[in-house]
Amino acid sequence: MALTQEHIQLRLSEKFGDLVSNFQSPYGMLSFEAAKEQNLKVLQFLYDEADLNFQFLTDLTAVNYPDQLGRELAVVYHLHNLKDNVRIRLTVYTDIVSPDIFTACKLFSSANWMERETYDFFGINFVGHENLKRILNVDEMDYFPLRKEYPLEDQTRIDKDDQMFGRG
Amino acid sequence: MTEHHQHHIKLPEGSIEKQTTTLNVGPTHPATHGVFQNIMELDGEQIISTEQTVGYIHRAFEKLAERRPLYQITTLTDRLNYCSSPINNMGWHLTCEKLLDVQTPKRVDYLRIIIMELSRISDHLICNSIMGVDTGAYTGFMYIMQYRELIYEIYEEICGSRLTTNIGRIGGFERNFTNTAFTKLEKFLKEYPAALRELENLFTRNRIFMERTIGTGAISAARALNYGFTGPNLRAAGVDYDVRVHSPYSSYEDFDFKVPVGTTGDSYDRFLVRNEEMWQSLSLINQAYQKVQEFKGAEAEVFHADVPEYYLPKKEDVYTKMEALIWHFKIVMGEVEMPKGEVYHSVEGGNGELGFYLISDGGRTPFRLHFRRPSFIYYQAYPEMVVGGMLSDAIVVMSSLNLIAGELDA
Numbered sequence: 001m002a003l004t005q006e007h008i009q010l011r012l013s014e015k016f017g018d019l020v021s022n023f024q025s026p027y028g029m030l031s032f033e034a035a036k037e038q039n040l041k042v043l044q045f046l047y048d049e050a051d052l053n054f055q056f057l058t059d060l061t062a063v064n065y066p067d068q069l070g071r072e073l074a075v076v077y078h079l080h081n082l083k084d085n086v087r088i089r090l091t092v093y094t095d096i097v098s099p100d101i102f103t104a105c106k107l108f109s110s111a112n113w114m115e116r117e118t119y120d121f122f123g124i125n126f127v128g129h130e131n132l133k134r135i136l137n138v139d140e141m142d143y144f145p146l147r148k149e150y151p152l153e154d155q156t157r158i159d160k161d162d163q164m165f166g167r168g
Numbered sequence: 169m170t171e172h173h174q175h176h177i178k179l180p181e182g183s184i185e186k187q188t189t190t191l192n193v194g195p196t197h198p199a200t201h202g203v204f205q206n207i208m209e210l211d212g213e214q215i216i217s218t219e220q221t222v223g224y225i226h227r228a229f230e231k232l233a234e235r236r237p238l239y240q241i242t243t244l245t246d247r248l249n250y251c252s253s254p255i256n257n258m259g260w261h262l263t264c265e266k267l268l269d270v271q272t273p274k275r276v277d278y279l280r281i282i283i284m285e286l287s288r289i290s291d292h293l294i295c296n297s298i299m300g301v302d303t304g305a306y307t308g309f310m311y312i313m314q315y316r317e318l319i320y321e322i323y324e325e326i327c328g329s330r331l332t333t334n335i336g337r338i339g340g341f342e343r344n345f346t347n348t349a350f351t352k353l354e355k356f357l358k359e360y361p362a363a364l365r366e367l368e369n370l371f372t373r374n375r376i377f378m379e380r381t382i383g384t385g386a387i388s389a390a391r392a393l394n395y396g397f398t399g400p401n402l403r404a405a406g407v408d409y410d411v412r413v414h415s416p417y418s419s420y421e422d423f424d425f426k427v428p429v430g431t432t433g434d435s436y437d438r439f440l441v442r443n444e445e446m447w448q449s450l451s452l453i454n455q456a457y458q459k460v461q462e463f464k465g466a467e468a469e470v471f472h473a474d475v476p477e478y479y480l481p482k483k484e485d486v487y488t489k490m491e492a493l494i495w496h497f498k499i500v501m502g503e504v505e506m507p508k509g510e511v512y513h514s515v516e517g518g519n520g521e522l523g524f525y526l527i528s529d530g531g532r533t534p535f536r537l538h539f540r541r542p543s544f545i546y547y548q549a550y551p552e553m554v555v556g557g558m559l560s561d562a563i564v565v566m567s568s569l570n571l572i573a574g575e576l577d578a
Binding site for chain 1: 226394521536540544548
């Protein structure tokens, strides 16, 4: 029996009740939301259950929604069941003041660097990560550049000395 | 683990010096083919531990993409895996097409497959011949480079550039393939098999090459999956996951091809899998070229979808017609209707599943764009693959993984 989106939704709702919500299927991929503290439990459940079998972490990243108060940061997991060839997307929202999310490193070795990258650019604090330090940016950086509060430089500004960069 | 080491450095009793050597490989090192740094702890020639440093050529693509309309992002994708830029370009256009609900004509799909498989060959032939260089056989590399040149000439004929191609448009190509392009393609299809066979003769049963690669850098299927391996590296470990088969795009489902797999996941299996993939790519190109030739009359002139709101108008019209000029301006500046939505689309890139996670809020630029870069994800496994082995094997393992610094660092 092929694994259907309805079945996944049913199994998750049975197990987690209201803690998983907002089931949608944009462009054919089942997407849903889990409560902040539940991310690891949901991932573990999806990994362990024989009929769900989501054992491949395709991608892990974050998004910053500055207008959603208390839900400014979203951590997005793309999971893949390679046997039944089904992909799903799990989103976990957190506030920007204490962006603490449990690490998935114990479950997926691949999560290690992806979480470091997400920390590097968004400042998500992955609780339990053994080596949570910057990976692509310089260690001295004291901000999280992909947050929306840091816009790209206005290219029309004229108050800069560009001579050193050959733009003067 | 430490007690098994031979401790080649003899120290006097009570010395505070250590018995191992710290070696800094990279960031620029002739043997690493790119900007890779590894700080290795060695006991003699044996690696006890290693830590990779990445990010030397980080160029903030994801941040830049938030200020760029769709077409300006294509040039960013060129610079991910620059050994197979056309696949990245196509992957990006396919993502946009998914978001904008653009259906491409079959002829476009087949032409795209020709280009994507050509770039897969150009990617794999570099990787495999560089493995030869790292084991001491330079000839194969110098020899096979001529054939990459033939591929680059085809790109040049189609889009005007070679390495960072910026090839194609949303919905198709910027222009139809010329007869010269097809002649060059025929030349390549005719000449390459013999060259590839010769490359095989140089390496596949070469005693030195086999002894340097068999058993080094092995990874089990379970570990490879847990580390998020995709592409030839995963298939070498015995898992037949290929995006072209599992989530077909660009009409790959119309084609007949095999997905080669290995068994041990070592450097030699990775070499063999890439080698066989080149044969499969050749077969795919032949099939696609045949299908392209079957189009007759007006259908044979189709090279893009009929989507005037996303596809740039013809250049001569832009210069002479008001309407075309307006559309050109609107498309370039991103002043087109963008639906809101979240899309994930992936293609089988040169070294694995290349994914694009695009969130659009209806504005002229993406709200967020994330690239799933296969080499960033599987390079994490490098220490696990080389610890306990020799330093010289670690170099071969690195080149057998097909790490591309541009993709690694985004």
